[in-house]
Every structure is written in C-alpha cells, then in structure tokens.
Amino acid sequence: MDIQVVEGALVEVPTTDVTGIDRRAFGEFVGPRGELASYAFGWTTGSDPHIAHLSIGIGAGNPGGGTFHAVIFRHQDGHAYSLTDERFERVPQGGPDLSADQARAHGDLPFVWWVTDHVMQHDRRAWWMRHWLLGTTCIQTREVFERHEPVLMVSHDADDGMWQLIGASDADPDTGKVGHLHHAVDEDQSLLDVLDLPPGRHATRPGDGKPWAVHL
Template sequence: MQVLVEEGSCIEVPNRDATGIERRAHGEFVGPRGELASYAIGWTTGVEPHIGRLTVGIGAGNPGGGSFHAVVFENEEGHAFSLTDEPFERVPQGGPDLTAHEARAHEDLPFVWWVADLVMQRDRRAWWMRHWLLGTSSIRTAEVFELAEPILLVSHDDAGYWQLIGTSDADDSTGMVGHLYHAVDEDPTLIDVLDLPPGYSATRARVGDPWTRHRD
C-alpha cells in the first residue's frame, strides 16, 4: 500500500485586523501499513513574522493517542518545525493536546515528523504556505500584475527565479516584482504548479484548464 496524503477542506477568513487572510487547511494521512493520522496547517497573511502552524493527530480514542502541535518557520532557505505548547487545531484522528515536553517524550514522535514532512511535500496548500514562509519572489508581466491578463505560463528557471506571463510576450524592461503567494491569492488555480522544480515551466490555454509541464 502506498502512502496517501488526501487534501480536505480549506477555511479562509479575514484576519483579526482585516489586513490579510487566515487560512486553515485540513487533510488525512494513510501510511503504507494502514497507519492513520489527521493534520491541519495554517498561516495568516498581512502579519509579521511569517510563522505557520501545524497539528498532527494520531490514535483517536487510544491511550497513546494525541494531538501534536508545532510552528513552521523559514530555516536556511527551507522550512523547519518546532513543537509548541499552544494548540492549533482539532483533527479527527487526534486525542488530548500534548505540550511540547509531552510530545518530545512520545514514542510516536518520529512517525509524526514523517507525516509532517510528507504533508509539506504533497499537500498543495502546504506548497502555498511554504512560499509565503520563504517570501518567494516572482516576476510578472505588467499586464498580469495589473490583472489585465490571466497567467498562462509559469516558469521556474535554473537560477530559481519564478516568472508569470499572460497572453503578451514577456518584456524584461516592464517586469514587475512581487511575492509569489500574492499571485496565488489572486488566482488560486496557480496552486497546482507551486511545486515546479527549477528548470521547468507550465502552460495552459486558459484559466481552469489543466497545466502542462515542460522541461526548459
């Protein structure tokens, strides 16, 4: 049996100061031997610092069950987790909320970190959160930046730069620099290509069509 990471609901509401959006995304995990876990990730735009949240729940109704809570943050051009005492979210497979001390002493903590790593790799909402954490920049054509054209080409070049292009040809002299996650805020269908590796691009004929990936 293969590992399954299944995306669930995503709740979006204005943050407390109405300066951004608070997102909470849920999902389910099934391991190769039928191990079950539920998870939730979350982040809030419009606030500093950029810190994400994570809950992984295991063993609902069992003596060893519990909910593990962590923060997610930028670390050496990637992300890292740190256990926290503060509960984040309720998840179906979870049990009592564990403190950071209790979680560190739990025999299933290696499994929980394995779940967390696979969620960050396979859940598209986690890709979105990671670009927010890292402050990934993108270059948009003027027409795309002004929302006059839809994004039909996404390029992630070998140097690591992201470029978002509409129906007009790209012009380096008029490119506008902005955060990649802002473009996803405006067009959530970009979420499907947020895992493009360097040296690849993706195209589509119109918004809503499937993306086709290319090696540049």
C-alpha cells in the first residue's frame, strides 16, 4: 500500500476582532502497512509573529495512543517544528493530549514526525500555510492584482525563485504589482493545486476553474 494523505475539512472563521481569518485544515494519514494517524494544522492571518499550529493523533483507544501538539515556524529558508504543551485540535485517531515532555518521551515520536513531514509535503493547504510562514512574494499583473482577471498562468522562476501570476492580458513588467502569494490564494483557492510548482516550471489553464497543466 502506498502512503496516503487524505485532505479533510477546511474551516475558516474570522477572528474575534475581525482583522484576520483563523484557518484549520484536517486530514487523515495511512501508512504503507496500514498505520493510521489523524492531523489538523492551522494559522491565523494577520497574526505576528507568523507561527502555525499542528496536532497529530495516533492510537485511538489504545494504551499508547495520544495527541501530539506542536508549533511550526520559519527557520532559515524553510520551516521547523517544536513540541508544545498547548492543545490545538482534537483529531479522530488521537488519544489523551500529551504535554511536550510526554511527547518527547513517547516511543512513537519518530513516527509522528514522519507523518508530519508527509502532511507538509502532500496536503495542498500545508503548502498554502508554508507560503504564509515564509512570506513568499509574487509579481502579479495589474489586472490580476486588482481582481479584474483570473490567474491563468503561474510561473516559478529558476533564477531568483520569484513567483509570477498572470491573467489573460499580456504581462507588462512595468505595471506589475508585488504582493504575497498566500494573499492571492486567500482570494482564489484554485491556486492550491500549483503551490508546489518547482523552480523553472510554469503552469497554465484555459480559464477560471479549469484544470492546471504544468510545463517545463
């Protein structure tokens, strides 16, 4: 059996002060030998510093079962994790909430980090969250930036790593706008499918809501 990361619900709720959105994504993990885990991760737009949260649950109903909680933060050019005492979410496969010390002493902690790495690699909402953590910038044509046109081409430059979002109009570098990639996804979640675009590749689609094709 191949490893499966199955995306579940995405819950989006305005913050109490209505200055941002609290996002929580849920899903299930199935390992190659049928190992099960449930997960939830989330972030709050407008929060400073940019720190995301994660819960991984294993062994529901078993003596060694538990729910592990961690924070995710920017580290150098990527991200890192740190166990925390703070409970984030309850997940179906989880058991009792573990403190950071209990989690560090747990024999299944390597499995939990393995699950976490696969979730971050394969859940499209995790790509979105990672771009938020890293503050990834992108150049958008004026028409896309002002939401007059949908994004029809996404490019990830090989030279400088810059992302570009282009609509139906010809791209004019003199009128392009610089913004954050995660804000573009806030407005158009169909971009989730191309947030893992490798450097040197670009993706196109014939119209809003149509499938993306990735090109060299």
